[in-house]
Amino acid sequence: MLKIKNLQAYYGESIILKNIDLNVQEGRIVCLLGRNGVGKSTFLKSIMGMVCTPHGSICLENKELINEPTYTRARSGIGYVPQGRDIFPQMTVAENLRLGLEINNGIGKISPKIYELFPVLKEMLTRKGGNLSGGQQQQLAIARALVSHPKLLILDEPTEGIQPSIIQDIGKVILLLKKEGYTILIVEQYLEFILNIADDYYVMDKGEIIAQGLVSKMDKEEIQHKIAI
Numbered sequence: 445m446l447k448i449k450n451l452q453a454y455y456g457e458s459i460i461l462k463n464i465d466l467n468v469q470e471g472r473i474v475c476l477l478g479r480n481g482v483g484k485s486t487f488l489k490s491i492m493g494m495v496c497t498p499h500g501s502i503c504l505e506n507k508e509l510i511n512e513p514t515y516t517r518a519r520s521g522i523g524y525v526p527q528g529r530d531i532f533p534q535m536t537v538a539e540n541l542r543l544g545l546e547i548n549n550g551i552g553k554i555s556p557k558i559y560e561l562f563p564v565l566k567e568m569l570t571r572k573g574g575n576l577s578g579g580q581q582q583q584l585a586i587a588r589a590l591v592s593h594p595k596l597l598i599l600d601e602p603t604e605g606i607q608p609s610i611i612q613d614i615g616k617v618i619l620l621l622k623k624e625g626y627t628i629l630i631v632e633q634y635l636e637f638i639l640n641i642a643d644d645y646y647v648m649d650k651g652e653i654i655a656q657g658l659v660s661k662m663d664k665e666e667i668q669h670k671i672a673i
């Protein structure tokens with residue numbers, strides 16, 4: 445579904461990503477692992493067209509997106525949940541959710557399915573986004589990305605700053621989404637979290653992919669060593 449080839453990304457003169465190749469097949473959960481600062485977030489921002497990418501190819505269902513602006517990429521079916529979640533603290537949960545419809549010019553309704561997946565949000569529709577816990581904000585950010593029915597969901601460190609008990613809830617939601625047939629690309633540093641969730645993994649170091657494979661065949665100690673701080 446998503447095919448990335450020879451992708452380079454720059455901040456000014458500094459090269460951050462060097463010839464990245466990465467594939468996400470339909471219906472699979474793919475995880476990109478790596479230490480702090482190796483370029484994982486830059487990679488997701490590159491997919492969304494938020495970073496300078498002079499070389500490479502980003503194809504979603506055989507449609508080349510590399511020269512397209514961010515809104516075209518979102519409209520092509522990529523739902524992006526950034527690191528830190530970007531919830532609007534002064535807006536209510538309902539208002540934050542409706543922002544997800546903006547890529548359809550605000551037209552449409554929030555599907556009841558969203559509240560089936562995230563019952564906690566239904567109880568909190570009138571609450572300000574800033575008053576939610578970290579885990580609830582993460583659920584809201586995922587829900588907001590889902591309201592426009594993306595083909596591919598990309599998540600940047602969904603476990604960051606979240607209590608261990610709530611991390612399990614986020615994991616359950618991701619597995620439910622997988623059952624629903626969603627295709628998901630996750631950036632993570634927390635290996636244990638992705639072991640029960642992801643099908644395929646890639647490891648990034650200094651802007652390059654240094655390992656990849658099936659999670660079921662992963663040498664956990666070796667990979668943990670590669671991503672340890």
Ligand SMILES: Nc1ncnc2c1ncn2[C@@H]1O[C@H](COP(=O)(O)OP(=O)(O)OP(=O)(O)O)[C@@H](O)[C@H]1O
Pocket residue numbers: 455460478479480481482483484485486487527
């Ligand atoms: N806006 C920016 N301008 C210049 N350099 C940046 C910018 N954002 C990130 N960088 C640099 O790019 C490199 C990759 O950062 P990036 O945030 O992609 O890493 P990461 O693997 O996602 O790390 P983390 O887990 O800490 O977010 C780092 O050296 C970082 O300092």
